[in-house]
Amino acid sequence: MAVDAVIFDWGGTLTPWHTIDGAEMWRIVCxxxxxxxxxxxxxxxxxxxxxxxxxxxxxxxxxxxxxxxxQAGIEPTDAxxxxxxxxxxxxxFTDPDGIAVLRQLHERGVKIGVLSNTMWPRSWHEEVFRRDxxxxxxxxxxxxSEIDWTKPHPEAFSAAMAAVAMSDPxxxxxxxxxxxxxxxxxxxxxMRAVLVPNSDVPTFADAIPDAVISNLSDLVPLIESW
Ligand SMILES: [Mg+2]
Numbered sequence: 001m002a003v004d005a006v007i008f009d010w011g012g013t014l015t016p017w018h019t020i021d022g023a024e025m026w027r028i029v030c031x032x033x034x035x036x037x038x039x040x041x042x043x044x045x046x047x048x049x050x051x052x053x054x055x056x057x058x059x060x061x062x063x064x065x066x067x068x069x070x071q072a073g074i075e076p077t078d079a080x081x082x083x084x085x086x087x088x089x090x091x092x093f094t095d096p097d098g099i100a101v102l103r104q105l106h107e108r109g110v111k112i113g114v115l116s117n118t119m120w121p122r123s124w125h126e127e128v129f130r131r132d133x134x135x136x137x138x139x140x141x142x143x144x145s146e147i148d149w150t151k152p153h154p155e156a157f158s159a160a161m162a163a164v165a166m167s168d169p170x171x172x173x174x175x176x177x178x179x180x181x182x183x184x185x186x187x188x189x190x191m192r193a194v195l196v197p198n199s200d201v202p203t204f205a206d207a208i209p210d211a212v213i214s215n216l217s218d219l220v221p222l223i224e225s226w
Contacts, residue, residue: 002171002223002226003110003172003173003192003226004110004111004166004168004172005110005112005113005139005161005164005166005171005172006110006111006112006113006174006175006223007115007157007160007161007174007175007186007191008098008112008113008114008115008174008175008176009114009117009151009176009177009182010114011091011116011177012177012178012196012198013176013177013182013196013216015091015093015095016093017177017200018090018091022046022050023042023043023046025088026042026045026046027039028087029042029045029083029084029087030074030080033080044073045068045069045072045074048067048072049068049119051071052071052119056117056144056150060150060151060156062117062144062145062147062148062149062150063119064119064121064145065084065119065121065145067119085124092128093132094128094129095216097215098134099133099134100216100217101216101217101219101220102134102137102138103137104220105137106137108220110223111139112137112138112139112164113138113139113141113142113160113163113164113166113172114140114141114142114143115142115151115156115157115159115160116141116143116144117144117151117181118143119145120143121143121145121146122141122143122145122146125141126141139163140160140162140163140165141160141163142156142160142163144156147159150181151181151182151185152180152181152182152185152186152188153185154188154189156185157169157174157185157188157189161189169189169191170190170191172186172191172192173191173192173193173194173210174186174191174192174193175193175196175216176193176194176195177197177198177201179201179203179204179207180202180204180207183207183208183209184204184206187207187210192210192226193207193209193210194209194213194219195207195211195213196213197214
């Protein structure tokens, strides 16, 4: 194979795409913990989260969920975090086709990486991968919550290559669902980029993926054809 490493986006790529109402999610998370003012708390958290994602979009600066809570004046108690994770859990399951692809790549000796624009700490992501039986298949992962930058900043992609001990971007393939962050970002550092399109994600006309697949099960035959 002409490919030594495949680096995946997480949300909407390794997990099936879900449309999530952020304001409603915060309302549900805050309700049991703030009986007197949960609507105000939820609104503050939602505003903070939107602001920090906007910073990622415009300046490629990363943020954390704890930064969101701090900005909203909400203490990250164990109980609140437990509610948060329980409400998010249905949206975290690895696509069964994704699990199969990770196994196939691993069997072929292809390194597997993850590069996610995420506010969650590594431990939350690793717990999700452990639950789904794929943590041991992942050779290296970069979560933007741990670095200064988000995709499409080149530093994010360089960190992901380093995480899987790769130095030649031409031997790496990036797989993602966002034309701007994933496809444009990966190609800008010299990787090939495969788009798994989602209906809700904004298009970016200048990003021409090297391939488009509708299902992750198409990935291994595609890479082998290269
Ligand atoms: Mg995504």
